[in-house]
Amino acid sequence: MLRILHKVPGLIAAILIVVITLSGTVLSVLPAWEVVAEVPSRPEAGLSVATLVDRIAITYPGVEQIKRSPSGKITAFYFDGGQPGAEVIDPATGIGVGPYQRSGFARWMTNLHRSLFLDDAGRWAVAADAVSLLTLSVSGLMLTARRVGGWRHFFSRLRGPLTGRLHVEVARFTVVGLLLSSVTALFMVASTFELIPEAENPPVFPRVVSEQTGAAPGTMALLRDTPVSALRELTFPYPGDPTDVFHLITYTGEGYIDQGTGEVLIWANAGLWQRVNETIYMLHTGQGAALLGVILGLMALGAPFMAVTGAMIWLQSRRARPRIKGNTPAGQADTIVLVGSEGGSTWGFAATLHRALQEAGHKVHTGAMSGFRPERYTRAAQVIVLAATYGDGTAPTSAKGFLDRLAALPQAPVMSLAVLGFGDRQFPHFCAYGAEVARLADQKGWTSLLPMGTIDRQSPQEFARWGHALGEALGHPLELSHSPMIPQCQALTLVSRRDYGSDMQTPSAILRFALPQTGRIARLMGRGFGKFSAGDLLGIVPEGASVPRFYSLASGQADGFVEICVSRHPGGLCSGQLLALKPGDSMQGFLRPNPDFRPQANAKPVILIGAGTGIGPLAGFARSNRPGREMHLYFGARHPDSDLFYGEEMQDWQGDGRLASVTTAFSRTETRSYVQDALRNDAARIARLINDGAQVLVCGGRDMAAGVAEALADILAPTGLTPALLKAEGHYVEDTY
Structure with a gap:
């Protein structure tokens, strides 16, 4: 049910969500732009409304209203020679710095965001979009928690295809903003259509006034006591009408002032409901909280991104x-x-x-x-x-x-x-x-x-x-020859090889291929040889077979070549063809990302454990390691004179700091031992490293991996840790065959 709630609204409302969130992003950034670019200056601390009015009245004696926007911009509306005017005011001087004119772009974007230019029908459509966004946010939260194994692991490392990981990764960091935007949008729509109670009644216009005129605003106690930072709006009495009054609205309340005596005729403090309305308006628009508006705007950008990646995930599942x-x-x-x-x-x-x-x-x-x-x-x-x-x-x-x-x-x-x-x-x-x-x-x-x-x-x-x-x-034979869809292959040309294992009757080699050249346009279209890292997989389709074999890469794209370690398997079609290659020969291959099997992007120690050709990706990790990050290699082979892959490189990597230590174990020597024996012999250091947050990466045969897991379970038993717990936290990753 959760996935249906998440998928159906997303597919139906995807386009509308993109339009609304993108326009909302623009509108949420405008308050910050206004603060940076349009507000001429900030009023000095303690500047009162009375002083501000006196300054403005000198330049604009026909002033009839002063407004202060949430961003701090002060605007004076006045009549001069019977002609109306409006100026943005510098509060430090009371002088206009430019005519007030609402941006046509902002007005157009606001109408698009609020109603799609469709009046009430558009507002209902926007409300439905907000409901969809809210449903997607809540169901997405619950699906993410389920995917990672509970709320405690909500921000744990993700596994799986890149599109799905990007979809969830962006969602985890934007969902709070999307929830806030959708909830406040629904509140504002409900308020527009009067579906929720009105705010407390404002103070009524006073019935009894002095019918005197001429009191200077600077002498009015309420205006002297009100700082400009609290001002929302001050409306002047209509000229020549002694029954009219000053009308003051602030963030704390609203009231009327007699224009002849300067006395407060009536005042009402802002009620709880009014403050709730203003807070929701601020949270949704960013007006009055420019930084919050920018943050919410950036979070809103996650919605169109997730709409696109969500549609891609749906299409991929349909095609699959x-x-x-x-x-x-x-x-x-x-x-x-x-x-x-x-x-x-x-x-x-x-x-x-x-x-x-x-x-x-x-x-x-x-x-x-x-x-x-x-x-x-x-x-x-x-x-x-x-x-x-x-x-x-x-x-x-x-x-x-x-x-x-x-x-x-x-x-x-x-x-x-x-x-x-x-x-x-x-x-x-x-x-x-x-x-x-x-x-x-x-x-x-x-x-x-x-x-x-x-x-x-x-x-x-x-x-x-x-x-x-x-x-x-x-009761009958059944042959299941499953051939997954093979991606487009590239010709890989062998440039060099280093052979091992002849003394042990186990031919093996490090094969280095030239990096296929792919044009930029082809890469953008998803064709050709894409980017790769050590630990990703190279799929090889041997001649006479329809099912690819996969080899862990011992190199990354930055190395400028494609490298794998291959060992001959009895009757192995692919390994036999690979080991028969000579420099200049080619094989067809393709990439398959394996993002879960690689060192985490932090400065914690790394323990590399492998045997045989499982050294391939581990050597790639060591080659690309930055000096200063502690990386320890435990490697098992048959004999040092026959199977020590990357022996010279290991010495070099230790010398320049890319490997902190190298520990080897050989099963065909007089002191016969396996890599799990080397771990047990180094138990104290292994336990210390893992307690310090080290990540363990294991590559090789399954029997070896099982022995390693058993050895680590014994080593970690006194600490209360287990390989299973480390796996759940992403600190223990295997690539076995």
Whole structure:
């Protein structure tokens, strides 16, 4: 429900929100501009209204009204020879510094912002826009809290695609201003249409006056006691009318003064409701609080930015959902495939499964988990659930309501169930939603077709292995060859290579490719080789394959080359082709950002832990490290004479301060040890660094990563910290294979 509340108003009102927030930004900055550029000077401290009136009256004897704007600009309205005039006044002299003239641009922008030039109909449209903005702000706050794992982690580091991260990042720092603007806008619209009570009644015009004239304003006690800083408006009696009076309005109250005696005829202090109205007006417009207006204006700019990024996220999710060909109606299918997806990628796996099951002779219906209706599956023998996990373990968009419907069933469905969870092991709630589906189904007594499976980071290989298990459960072979959409590739030309591992019969190499040249226009259009950093992924599509293999980059764009570490895997198609390259040869490749795996942008220490070719991105981090930031490398290999990648560079990086220390462990020497042994031997320093806020970055095989996690758990046990807690805080990040 939260996502619907957030998505629907945003899509419908996006254009209107952009218009209203941009015009509001301009209007909110105008008070600050007026303060800087238009107000001639500030009145001296303690200057009274009486003194100001005396100064103005010398130059403009026909003055009939004096106004002071919230920004401090003082304007005198007068008649001279029967002709009206208006001048902006320098309060220090009482002399005009220029004619008063309201900006036509400001007037046009105000009408656009308040009513879209459509009078009352436009005001109602603006009110609806404010409701949409308020709904988006509140639902966005709650969705962000859910995504990061609760309100305590509201400002924690974000993970995921760049567009989504930018959308949330901007929202986190602008939502307060958007909430304030939308709430105050609704209040002002309600006040305009008299939907809320009026302010307290102002003082009525006095019935009894002296009918005398001639008292000088400078002699009037109330004007002497009122500082110019409190003035809003002073209206003079109509010339020649002894029954008229002075009318004074200040920020503290309002009253009338006899023009003959100078006595206060009636006075009413500003009530609470009036002060509330004025405060809301100030908060919404910035009038009287120029700095606040600028801040709110800058925050308002977040709305059009989020409208654009939100639309991009929606379009990306739509494009990521493939059309299911030959989708059998649910009542006629023997196999039901239900999909729970947030960004759309899980639908691609569902399409592959749907196609493979059809080729195996099944009648398959594929749909969203939110459409779960077991009473419709009259011919189904099995239900297969593909469930991604959103945020801290909650249901993804297309799975809303599934658990509630399952819990409400009086008994378990008669068909069998298979659950496959999709997630990322770097997150603390890996496949948590899929696990919750499996747990509740088991609690209901729903028969399992096979144990729950998991897919880490959309791995086609893991999906294929799970497909074999599903085929065995169904009683026939099932080949799941999932090929994610491959981005446009660039030719990468090898310029140099350094070979390792020959003595250990494990050929490996550091391969350096020339940086592909991409024109500026092509980059703007999203084509070609984009910007990258060490830790991002290089996708290589080997000849004779449709699925890319990914290698962590050991270089950043600033290095001027593309570098990876490759080790030969038995039967490895891609690694074999890469290691067969000679300088001058080329391979097709593309970039995939991996923004979660890199040192945080702070001065805290960094602990780099890797083994084998996992040294690649760690070497890239060391190469780009600034001297002075404490960075420690723990590296495991087979033998120092055969597998010590970047051995010479490590010495250089230690020499110039980019690495504070290098600790190695070799598994094929007389003193056989692994990288986790090196960590245990250095337990005191590891614990101190992590207690000081160090970030841990681990890259290499999963068995190595599991050993590292176990070693760190033992090292940190006395401190009360755990690897899981560090992961949740973004201080422990893995890139494993």
